[in-house]
Amino acid sequence: MAVLNAKNREIQCKIVYYGPGRSGKTTNLEFIHKNYTKQVAGKMISIDTHGDRTLFFDFLPLGLGKIKGCDIKAQLYTVPGQVQYRSTRELVLKGVDGIVFVADSLKVRREKNMLSLKDMHENLKKIGIDIRKIPLVFQYNKRDLEKQGFPLMPFEKMDHELNRQLRVPSFNASALTGESVGKTLSGIMKLTLQNLQKEFQWAQNR
Amino acid sequence: MRFDEKIKSLVKEAELYRSQGLLNEALDTYKKMQVLIESTQNVKNKETLLKKISNKVDALYHQMEEELSDIKPPEVSKDEQDAIENLIPKDDPEAKGSPEMAAALSLAKTGQFDQAIEKFTQLLSQDSLRFDAAKNIVWCWIQQKEVEKALGRVKQWMVGNVLSLDEVNGVRAYFEALVKELGLDAQISTVNIQKKLEPESEVEDQDILDINSTRFKLLRGSRKGEEVELEISFQAGKYLKMLVPKRDRQLIESVNVGDRFNGMQFYSPMAIFSGTGYVSSKVTISAGPKKGDYSLEIKILNIQT
Numbered sequence A: 001m002a003v004l005n006a007k008n009r010e011i012q013c014k015i016v017y018y019g020p021g022r023s024g025k026t027t028n029l030e031f032i033h034k035n036y037t038k039q040v041a042g043k044m045i046s047i048d049t050h051g052d053r054t055l056f057f058d059f060l061p062l063g064l065g066k067i068k069g070c071d072i073k074a075q076l077y078t079v080p081g082q083v084q085y086r087s088t089r090e091l092v093l094k095g096v097d098g099i100v101f102v103a104d105s106l107k108v109r110r111e112k113n114m115l116s117l118k119d120m121h122e123n124l125k126k127i128g129i130d131i132r133k134i135p136l137v138f139q140y141n142k143r144d145l146e147k148q149g150f151p152l153m154p155f156e157k158m159d160h161e162l163n164r165q166l167r168v169p170s171f172n173a174s175a176l177t178g179e180s181v182g183k184t185l186s187g188i189m190k191l192t193l194q195n196l197q198k199e200f201q202w203a204q205n206r
Numbered sequence B: 001m002r003f004d005e006k007i008k009s010l011v012k013e014a015e016l017y018r019s020q021g022l023l024n025e026a027l028d029t030y031k032k033m034q035v036l037i038e039s040t041q042n043v044k045n046k047e048t049l050l051k052k053i054s055n056k057v058d059a060l061y062h063q064m065e066e067e068l069s070d071i072k073p074p075e076v077s078k079d080e081q082d083a084i085e086n087l088i089p090k091d092d093p094e095a096k097g098s099p100e101m102a103a104a105l106s107l108a109k110t111g112q113f114d115q116a117i118e119k120f121t122q123l124l125s126q127d128s129l130r131f132d133a134a135k136n137i138v139w140c141w142i143q144q145k146e147v148e149k150a151l152g153r154v155k156q157w158m159v160g161n162v163l164s165l166d167e168v169n170g171v172r173a174y175f176e177a178l179v180k181e182l183g184l185d186a187q188i189s190t191v192n193i194q195k196k197l198e199p200e201s202e203v204e205d206q207d208i209l210d211i212n213s214t215r216f217k218l219l220r221g222s223r224k225g226e227e228v229e230l231e232i233s234f235q236a237g238k239y240l241k242m243l244v245p246k247r248d249r250q251l252i253e254s255v256n257v258g259d260r261f262n263g264m265q266f267y268s269p270m271a272i273f274s275g276t277g278y279v280s281s282k283v284t285i286s287a288g289p290k291k292g293d294y295s296l297e298i299k300i301l302n303i304q305t
Ligand SMILES: Nc1nc2c(ncn2[C@@H]2O[C@H](COP(=O)(O)OP(=O)(O)O)[C@@H](O)[C@H]2O)c(=O)[nH]1
Pocket: A019, A020, A021, A022, A023, A024, A025, A026, A027, A028, A078, A081, A141, A142, A143, A144, A145, A173, A174, A175, A176, A177, B019, B020, B021
């Protein structure tokens, strides 16, 4: 749930990077942390270990400047991808304002992407969020591996398999080299803020 | 593709998957190579090649086992704990409007049991959160398979006056259900849980004078420690009934069934005496002009002479 602080005109929103294990969610946040130093508004937290009742998640607070007189703050979270951390994913999704689904372009991970999307759909439903209404973008990650000759899924095929029904913005990216990491983030922020604008009407009555 | 080119590219693939933590995919790739090598004729150094691959496979299995065995929740730093505490939004219904509750639940659900129990324990002092906090403390111990510790806590509540009788019974039922659900009942069957019964009184009904009013010290809540005086509306021997108007919420919430007031004062037209009182019931009046008010019943357990 975004927090709108009318007094000091600040909007705080929660963006979650979702996707199968090892698709590059943490790497996205690491790249942002290293390269957008002006926007980074605090420590990046990575809790990464093994275990079934544990949470693995990353957290990065950002300050994205002013839009229409309002300070925009975003908190980026990642979820643990491994199947057994379902309850942690549900927890991290609570109060989400926008989602980046980081899919793995490696051919061998094709099925894992689809399973993770299904899992996200179910977890959202549980907390009363309609996947067709929440701001969402897809990121097809690890595209840099194509040039090195590794077997990847073509963009069109991935977009067809994952995004055919939802029809939200999608990006080819490489979190490792940083390609389209910023584009993905600004893509989801744009949708999220549009959505919050509808909800709060904050840009009016200035 | 020529055989050795094919093998080379598969090795490269397997190595990539392993380096990215995709261990199953790496394993599958090595297995593919084994099949390919075994089914191809005239392979140079066939045995050495297969040996190399089986070493890689062993190493992968080893790595997989390691990941599985390391199942303890991580020790987290102060910053990490802060981030965890913010996982459940303050306005989540589960938190019942309390940021502290949201933080404690976030800690509990992420396996940070010690810190969670500490926070829940602090919440026991808040009337609206006490019951949930107590249940969550039990939950945290049971998640760690510490049945004895959970039971110890429940027993403590059964004799103390932190929780009301209803609350204790609720927590006990919750504890028993959890233990059963996890198949831990074998451990508990030997431990006998006592029912919280109304304590016996040392005084006979006929020895008690007519009492007009009583004074006692509140045990909890925002007015903890304050002495209140209440008029007796009805007396049946050692049982005293008094009315608390519904607007006096703070008072109502700070008195629970099962509470014991030591050094309580009883005022009768002829004398003042002190003793111990036990709250035997607290009910809302559901009809009549006093509807919504509370009727409190206190049983006199003993009188100091
Ligand atoms: N080549 C390549 N590797 C990547 C990319 N993104 C992530 N990785 C690697 O994939 C592995 C898993 O990434 P990580 O961010 O930890 O995945 P997460 O489980 O989704 O957080 C790591 O070894 C990363 O270095 C990418 O764009 N290209």
